[in-house]
Amino acid sequence: MPIYFFWGNDEFRLKKAVVMLRSSTLDSDWASFNYDRIDPDAANGPMQALNQAMTTPFGFGKRFIWLADTSLGQRCPEEIMTEMARTLPLVPETSVLLFTSANKPDGRLKSTKLLKTHAEFREFATLAPWQTDQIVDQVKRAAQEMNLRLKPQAADLLAEAVGADTRRLYNEIEKLSLYWSDDQGAPKTEPLPPEIVSQLVTVSTQTSFQLSEALIAGTVDQALSLATDLLANNEPALRVVATLVGQFRRWLWVSVLEAEGERDVNAIAKAAEINNPKRVYFLQKQVRGCAPAQLQRALELMLELEYSLKRGAPETITLQTKMIEIASCF
Structure with missing residues (x-):
């Protein structure tokens, strides 16, 4: 599916997902020709995005169109709704069209229903502080993504230290990964113990x-x-x-x-x-x-x-x- 809608207030995680999607879409040698980011203050931004999505990419790779911070999930003018209904079913596989928003799309709107028919939705909401189990799971996923093995107590301690702050989580894991590596820079095979987390990560107890x-x-x-x-x-x-x-x-x-x-x-x-x-x-x-x-x-x-x-x-x-x-x- 070449159309995506990313939403949520976890800006760091959302932008990280945007970078990954963009990297997997564009050919690095042709990226400057095939990448378009359209900001919310751009004149006729949604129309520009839809038109670009229908344009054949230059050279190799695909075309990547990012309609950033869109409000189409909260309000959608009739002319844009009409154009989306006409264009979205026809977006070619050679284009990736991405909508992003900090706000949850209003499921009652026709525009949201239309987008859900043609787009893959992904949520990037910040976890609540009391969702401790989910925060620990988030720590474990991030560590696995960065090839850092953690002892269960180390994951718990890191979750307590960073809470739901994903930007700080990845920064701390990067720091721990650099420390917990061998002379060649490869990650150690044994799990990182909680004592190392206590030494290197500042635990903020103010919640x-x-x-x-x-x-x-x-x-x-x-x-x-x-x-x-x-x-x-x-x-x-x-x-x-x-x-x-x-x-x-x-x-x-x-x-x-x-x-x-x-x-x-x-x-x-x-x-x-x-x-x-x-x-x-x-x-x-x-x-x-x-x-x-x-x-x-x-x-x-x-x-x-x-x-x-x-x-x-x-x-x-x-x-x-x-x-x-x-x-x-x-």
Whole structure:
């Protein structure tokens, strides 16, 4: 299938996939003639991409057309929709047409339905911090891709250190690979032990989940310190807020259901949208001594914080002020 639609907010992984697809498509000697990247601000960008896709490549290899950061998955003018319906079924095997977007395509749109008929969709969404099993799997896949064997404990430690940051993950694996090689530069056959990860990789213990625990414990100083460290580590304030809202929403569900006498962990997990019912026990332990009203008030303050940040309020002072107010609820 010569048509692809890559979407997701993991920019590093998405661009890495674009480079791999481009490399497998183009002949290196003819790449400058057969590669077109069309940015979102280009006049009639989608029309240009569709026209180029129908053009015979020069020399050897195929033609590669990349419509970057497209909004066709969110809105599509009628004239472009008409042209896509006419052109997409006819794109020759000598062309590869790639659409990319940070946003998830709206499945209700005619344009998305049309694209799904003719294109291969791939998702590159950033994993949530609580998806620890998936983060470990991501570490193992990246290590395997770069021919680095890891002991299970080393993979766990590396996952803890980098979290869902795929750019840092590949940088750290590259560093570990250089260290864990023989005199000829070939990777060692024995798995890399966790001690090496501890020596070479800085483990950042400041996470949004630790911030949520500091807030529910009412420890203002710790909450302020963690919030400051998260911003210093280039963690976007809105992403911090999104994690806090998700965690406090789960706590609120658990607290409310417990107050109503619900004891079935599967029922609680379903209501709180918790994939693993075993997590319910730990959430119950964390909210012990907290009233639902306290958690509800904390969520209200977080929504106020999100609103302020989206309106352009200064990140540091806005986040710190709300952390004090939220921690004071407990």
